[in-house]
Amino acid sequence: MDPSGDAFGDRRRARALEADRLLRGLFAGAVGSADDPRQGQGVALVAVGGYGRSELSPASDLDVVLLHDPSVGEERIREIAEAIWYPLWDQGVALDHSVRNTVQMREAALEDHRAAMGMLDARPVAGDSGLVLALRSEVLTDWRRDARKRLVEVREAREARIERSGWLAHAAVPDLKESGGGLRDGVVLRAMVATWLVDVPRGEAEALRSALLDVRDALHETSGRRMEKLDGEHLVDVARLLDRDTHELEHHTRNIGRRVAHLSSLAWRRVDDVLETRPTAITSTGPVVAPLDDGVGRLDDEVIVLQGVDPAEDPEIALRAAAAAARHGLPIGSSTAQHLARTLGDIPEPWPASAQRALVDLLTAGPGLVAVWDELDYAGVTDRWVPEWADIRLRGSSSPVHRYTVDRHSVETCVLAAEVARDVDRPDLLAVAALLHDIGKGRDGDHSEVGESMAEEIALRWGFSAADARVVARLVRWHLLLPNIATRRDIEDPSTAVNVAEYVESESFLDLLAALTQADARATSASAWSSWRRGLVHGLVAKVRASLDGTTSADAEAYEGWPAHVPIPDWGSQSLTDLSLEVENHRGGSLLTFVTLDRPGLMESIAGGLAVLGLEIRSARTVTIGDAAASMWEVTRADVDVTKVRERLKPILAGEVDLAARLALSPSPDAVPPRVTLLHQRSETATLVEVRAQDRRGLVWTVCRAIRELGHSIRSAHLSTYGAEARDVFYVVDADARPLDETAAEQLRAAVAAALT
Known part of the structure; x- marks a missing residue:
């Protein structure tokens, strides 16, 4: 077709x-x-x-x-x-x-x-x-x-709609109808034209709306039902019906949304001109323009390039105009952006200090950056500064956690990095790394590794020294290090902090990496920077800082587990059902602290009991104190009923419940088999087993049972879920509380993989 x-x-x-x-x-x-x-x-x-x-x-x-x-x-x-x-x-x-x-x-x-x-x-x-x-x-x-009043109502409703549905061009899962730049915006443009207060390019607006209707029709036809969101599940079928590949269709659809949003932005600016009755100040020499920077001024509520400035001769003017607009929270006029795109000369490479300074001013301007970058990107100016940007423009993310496209996410990360700029020694390097941290996603390979060399090359082009460019490159390379380690490793194990310290090398770089991590996660989604993840990352950063200043070591004897001291209740007996339980709200969920008689398979039993209760486990740690075992379990649900948990666990601890029958894993809907990997040289005190699999009820219990059946113990477990995928790491020790030898470790890996399949 x-x-x-x-x-x-x-x-x-x-x-x-x-x-x-x-x-x-x-x-x-x-x-x-x-x-x-x-x-x-x-x-x-x-x-x-x-x-x-x-x-x-x-x-x-x-x-x-x-x-x-x-x-x-x-x-x-x-x-x-x-x-x-x-x-x-x-x-x-x-x-x-x-x-x-x-x-x-x-x-x-x-x-x-x-x-x-x-x-x-x-x-x-x-x-x-x-x-x-x-x-x-x-x-x-x-x-x-009543147009003046009605347009105010229309704008308020539109802003509320976009707050709910995001922007078609940049939302992770675009809503073809409700998103900003979507079909409803096209109808709003028709209604705005009908007021006679403003005009828009009617032919272009209608052509864009018709093209977006084609995409929605294909979505209806392939799904067999009414739906507005172009999600990954239906993208392939819709692309086939429209005779496009999936990436081409996604870019085509988002580009329509971007163009509709741009037309809407111009129309609403014209509405503002009509609704605001203040006259433009005019002198005998023309309208009054307030100067903002060299060659840059403010006319009414737009930033413009002053007459007499030739962008071909002064290519830094675009950077100065953009920085001034973002800093003052003003838009760059569309005609100004188009003029710059047509006439802009090339900045000499490497950039002079003045150009680099203007770029940093732009990237650290805060929320005003978003609209200014969008306008210049639409006009084609940003390609002159970052040609590599074309590879990530309007590119959707493969991760369900992301709420934005890669390009918009990168700009949002800059905005949020500006909020923590005072926490670092080099906010300029933080800003550049924030913009470029996902630049490698447009190329084949691991985006962190690919982006490392790309970011270094770009930073050198922008006039940064070789040493500074290397810092930017390392930030891009390791921007996922802290959250990955914090959520998948035992941060109480001193070797964890020591290993991370070997990568970061200095407190200055650690500060930069921590700030970038926070900005990146917050720009991703609320779940990516939940109170739980935030607490783990902050805890890891504190321990890495202590390692860097020499106050901790990776000595295996220094590992104390958790907690350092737990009061052992006076049960008066040594029954398998003796159980002390404390529950407190913790990091958006609950923290359950158990103390019971130590025995093989204890973590297996507790994990099974929590699964039967429908509690999703975030992490687990255990330590043996005499004949007792103390364990801490983080679960996602807040306000857990202590009595209910205790009463349901007692028969499980006594062996009266057939957990194998209750928690048999259902067939995975995921065609990709589970992946079980040994993480070598990550700890000197335990053997680390990583499990990546479709998240299912009883998954943790199944792994714990396989480990127990081989006669091993679990010192701690660190459990994360990304969309539908579980990524869990278990710290396993043998009967003597030591890491497994090579043969036993491989047997364990195979046994866990077999149990999951």
Whole structure:
């Protein structure tokens, strides 16, 4: 199928015509107009919304109003309505219907801007068309008369919608209808033009909306249902129907959203010009421009390049204008951005100090950076500074944790890095690393490794010294080090901190890496920087700092486990069911502290009990004190019922519950087999086993059982879930509390893999 053709548009119109014929037949039968045409006077069927525009997508509802003159009796209208609606329901037609007289319809349009916008596209389908045309004319007159007030309402609703649904160009899972730059924005542009207050390039706006409708139609056809979100599950099928590969379709769709959002931004700026009555200050020499920087000024509420400045001769002007705009929270005028893109000269390489300083000012400006970068990126200016940016522009992330595309995520990371700039010695290097930390995602290979050399090359081009460029490159290379280690390793094991210290080398670099980690995680999503993850990372950073200043060592004897001291209850007996349990809310979930009689398989039993209770485990640690075992378990649920946990665990600890029957792993829906790996040289005190598998109930218990059956013990476990994938690390020791030898370790790895498959 030729994606540039109008096949989808033809089908939308054909569906609308088919619906028209169906409704006309039902209407004729309902009013008896075949015998007496006068019986249809004062009554009409009206198509509104997308159906009114003859844009009927495969799974769209029929948006229909039975409109009537107030003089037509209620009983008569009820008879007509039932004669139309019931046959449609019997045929399974998806119907969004209402019955209103002309007065009610006009009042609804006056009270609700959404009703008014729907009426602007109203189309008579059957009956008294004069009734419909007269009402539409009245609604349009009201819309134009009250345009200043109505546009304020429309903007507030749009901002709330975008807050919920994000931007089509940058959301991880774009909503084709509700996102900023989506189909609803296209309809809003039509309504804005109808006010006569502003104008937009109507042809371009409609072409973009039609192209986005094609994508949605393909989504409806391939999914077989009404849906608006283009998720990864349906992307392949939609791309095939549109004769594109998946990456091409994703970029095509996001680019439409970016262009619609840009048109919307221009339109709303023009609305602001109309709604704000303050006059532009003008002197005998022209409008008054407030200077902001060399060659840069403010005209009204936009940043412009002053007359007489030639970007070909002064290529740094774009950087100065961008920095000034971001710093003052002002937009760069679209015409200014386009002018810069057409005429900008090349900055000599390596960049002079003045250009580098302007770039850093831009990247550290805070929230104002986002809109300025978007405008310049849309115009093509950013490609002059970072040609590599093209590889990540509008690129979706493969991780379900991300809420933005790679490019927008990188800019958001800069904004959040600016908030912690005071915590580091070199905020300039932090800002550059924040922008470039995912630059390698546009190339094959591990993006951290690929991005390392790319970032170093870019930093050198931007005029940073070789030493500073190397710092930026190392930050890019290791930007995932702290969260990965904190969530998958035992941070209480001194060797963990020592190993990390070998990578970071200095407290100055540790500060930079910690700040980048925080900014990156916060820009990813709330779950990526939950209180649990934040606490683990901060704890690891503190321990690495202590290792760097020489106050800790990796001596195996220094490992004390957790906790350093636990009071042992006086049970008066040594029963398997003796159990002390304390619960406290902790890092968004709960911290459960158990003390019970030590014995083989204890962690297996507790993990099984927590699974039976439906509690998702984040981490677990245990330490033996005399004949007792103390263990700490982090679970995701807050406000855990202590009594319920204790009573459900007692029969499990006594061996009275067949956990194998209760927790047998269901077949994994993941076609990729579990991966079990030995992490060599990561600890001097235990053997580390990493499990990557589809997260399922009983997964932790299954691994614990396999370890216990080989006669080994689990000192601690560190459990993380990324989307549907579990990534768990177990610290295993033998019967003498020592790491396993090479042969035993391999046997363990194979046994765990077999248990999971």
